[in-house]
Amino acid sequence: MSGNTPALAIPAPPRQKLKIGGIVAISIWIVIAVAFVIYFVGAFDITLIERFGWSYLSGLWVTVSLVALSFVFGAIVSLPVALGRMATNPIASGAAFAFVYFFRGTPLIAQIFLVYYGFGEFHRFFETIGLWWFFREAWYCGLFSLALNTAAYQAEILRGAIESVPKGQWEGGRSLGLSRTVIFFKVVLPQALIVALRPYANEIILMIKASAIVAIITVYDLFGETRQAYSRTYDFQTYVWAALLYLAIVEALRHATNWAERRLTVHLKR
Amino acid sequence: MNESLTLLGFGPTGWGDDLARGVVVTVTLSLATLPIGLCLGFLLSLAKQSEDALLKLSADIFTTIFRGLPELLTLFLVYFGINAALKSLSDATGLPDLALSSFVSGMVALGVVFSAFASEVFLSAFRAIPHGQREGGMALGLGRAKVMLLVILPQLIKIALPGLANLWMNLLKDTALVSVIGLADILRQAGIAARVSREPFLFFGTAIVLYLVLTMLSSIAIGGIDRWTKRGEMAK
Numbered sequence: 001m002s003g004n005t006p007a008l009a010i011p012a013p014p015r016q017k018l019k020i021g022g023i024v025a026i027s028i029w030i031v032i033a034v035a036f037v038i039y040f041v042g043a044f045d046i047t048l049i050e051r052f053g054w055s056y057l058s059g060l061w062v063t064v065s066l067v068a069l070s071f072v073f074g075a076i077v078s079l080p081v082a083l084g085r086m087a088t089n090p091i092a093s094g095a096a097f098a099f100v101y102f103f104r105g106t107p108l109i110a111q112i113f114l115v116y117y118g119f120g121e122f123h124r125f126f127e128t129i130g131l132w133w134f135f136r137e138a139w140y141c142g143l144f145s146l147a148l149n150t151a152a153y154q155a156e157i158l159r160g161a162i163e164s165v166p167k168g169q170w171e172g173g174r175s176l177g178l179s180r181t182v183i184f185f186k187v188v189l190p191q192a193l194i195v196a197l198r199p200y201a202n203e204i205i206l207m208i209k210a211s212a213i214v215a216i217i218t219v220y221d222l223f224g225e226t227r228q229a230y231s232r233t234y235d236f237q238t239y240v241w242a243a244l245l246y247l248a249i250v251e252a253l254r255h256a257t258n259w260a261e262r263r264l265t266v267h268l269k270r
Numbered sequence: 271m272n273e274s275l276t277l278l279g280f281g282p283t284g285w286g287d288d289l290a291r292g293v294v295v296t297v298t299l300s301l302a303t304l305p306i307g308l309c310l311g312f313l314l315s316l317a318k319q320s321e322d323a324l325l326k327l328s329a330d331i332f333t334t335i336f337r338g339l340p341e342l343l344t345l346f347l348v349y350f351g352i353n354a355a356l357k358s359l360s361d362a363t364g365l366p367d368l369a370l371s372s373f374v375s376g377m378v379a380l381g382v383v384f385s386a387f388a389s390e391v392f393l394s395a396f397r398a399i400p401h402g403q404r405e406g407g408m409a410l411g412l413g414r415a416k417v418m419l420l421v422i423l424p425q426l427i428k429i430a431l432p433g434l435a436n437l438w439m440n441l442l443k444d445t446a447l448v449s450v451i452g453l454a455d456i457l458r459q460a461g462i463a464a465r466v467s468r469e470p471f472l473f474f475g476t477a478i479v480l481y482l483v484l485t486m487l488s489s490i491a492i493g494g495i496d497r498w499t500k501r502g503e504m505a506k
Contacts, residue, residue: 022324025317029328105439105485106478107446110457114478117464118471205338212340216450223343236354239347243339250338 036240043237052229052238059225060245062139066214066221067207070143074150081155086162096155103152109213111149116141116217142214146207153203161196162188194264201257205250212246222246274472277463285463285473292459293480299376299445299455304438306381311388318393329389336386341444344383349375349451376448384441391433395426428499435492439485446481456480 084096103111119126119135126132134140165188173183215224226242229235280286317329336344349370356368370378399422407417449458460477464470 019322019325021317022320022322022326022328025328026324029331102482106481107443107457109446109449110460110474110478110481113457113461114471114474118474121469121471209338209340212342213447215342223340226343227346230350236351239343239350243343243347246340246343247335247338251334254338 040237040240043235045235048229048233048235048237052225055220055225055229056222056241056245059220059222062219063208063211063221063223066139066143066146066219067204067211070146070150070211071204071207073143073147074154077147077151078154078158081151082158082162085155085159100152100155103149104156108145108149108210109216112142112145112213112217115145138214138217138219141217142211142219146211146214149210150203150207153206154200157196157199157203158192160199161192164195165191194268197261197264198257201253201260205253208246208249208253274469277467277469277472278476285459285467288459288463289456289476289480292454292456292477293484295373295453296442296445296455297484299373299380299448299453300438300442303377303381303384303441303445306377307384307388307437307441308434310381310385312392314385314389315392315396318389319396333386333389336382337390341380341383342447342450345375345379345447345451348379348382352378372448372451372453375451376445376453380441380444380448383444384437387437387440388434391430391437392426395430395433396422398429399425424499431492431496431499435489435496438488438492442484442488443481 081096081099084092085100087093087096115135116138119141123132123135126135134144169187169191170183173187178187211221212223214221215227218224220228222242222245226238229238276283278284278286278289280290314329314332317325318333320326339347349372352370352375356370359365360367403421403425404417407421412420445453445455446457449455449461452458456477460473464473467473
């Protein structure tokens with residue numbers, strides 16, 4: 001750039017203009033919000049909260065504990081699956097690929113039905129190996145399907161994250177004389193987990209949403225309690241309460257993830 | 271083994287024709303929802319880039335709500351909520367009773383969820399296209415609509431395709447949820463067959479295999495579209 005270029009006129013900063021589209025769009029939301037408030041004030045019934053408040057809380061607890069447990073079990077199962085996906089052995093990588101493809105390629109609700117209704121056909125067999133108490137309970141069946149389902153997704157997250165760590169990190173560890181296990185756990189995994197943080201948080205959110213399906217096989221989670229409250233009262237606000245609770249959990253998780261990611265990547269910012 | 275084959279066969283003794291009808295319903299619902307979700311998602315992504323703060327806010331509210339709610343709950347809210355609203359409307363006006371079928375409810379609910387996610391995919395694809403592309407188009411004297419149609423959109427589709435392919439798979443799987451409000455799709459037909467024949471493992475297993483076949487066919491089709499969008503890059 002030479003000095004004698006005529007100074008360009010600095011464009012005026014864009015003024016916030018109100019346009020008709022935005023006004024119409026936000027008006028629609030305002031109308032919906034006002035309609036909801038009017039509906040709620042009209043339909044609000046303190047006896048409903050007295051009747052169902054506690055069952056909603058216990059449902060919330062069932063949802064949270066189910067998701068937490070299946071996430072942890074899924075994480076444990078996902079480790080060998082992810083290693084299998086990265087293995088050079090064709091049998092290991094083929095089996096891991098089939099596992100992942102099966103659970104990601106079919107609807108969770110069909111998997112849950114297969115476990116809850118389908119496994120009942122083999123109850124003699126499960127009785128002989130002493131596992132019938134497990135597959136008899138809807139809650140355990142939900143846990144089983146959710147854990148295996150999330151294991152398939154988590155395996156892919158883990159694999160992607162481990163493969164995102166540059167090869168030089170392995171080589172650097174080797175040149176320091178560290179063993180493969182030490183390199184994996186002390187050098188590669190910590191870096192991979194930073195990459196995996198956001199996908200893992202997304203997976204938890206997806207699981208909270210997906211766990212509503214267990215209500216169909218008679219587990220009284222948040223959605224199950226909601227369905228029961230609705231079937232007793234035919235009052236639509238029962239569903240609105242559940243919606244608000246689910247939205248609150250998901251939004252809280254999303255903001256917590258953003259905060260955690262900012263904290264954990266401080267050293268990467270320039 | 272033979273018994274299972276009879277049960278899965280076509281004709282009066284088997285459930286094959288019912289399951290086949292379920293497959294048609296599942297595929298129809300997914301294909302009917304896709305254009306709604308794509309168009310709405312595209313419009314939402316435009317709104318999110320607009321200078322109009324209110325429009326942007328409205329689109330963000332939409333995404334936050336429908337990305338955060340469980341799909342099953344959205345489905346129930348649409349099915350029971352809109353039907354209750356329609357009923358009170360027809361009661362108030364004396365018009366004949368209107369009701370939303372489970373198919374249309376599924377289309378609305380899944381389309382809305384799809385669009386909330388698709389808007390984010392489109393938005394990040396828009397951001398991946400350099401400004402110079404639009405400016406170049408303008409410099410050639412193309413109008414705003416022409417720039418969008420001839421310059422931006424072809425590149426946008428290529429960048430957004432993997433994300434949209436994921437959403438399509440989710441849509442295909444989420445149609446199974448509509449069976450809960452009574453749609454006669456694969457899962458519901460399998461459930462009926464399982465109850466009547468008392469062979470739940472066979473029929474739910476078959477349903478899962480059918481879904482697997484559908485997702486495999488989808489990945490083949492998506493691979494074809496992917497090659498088509500990249501045909502300009504494979505010249506060598």
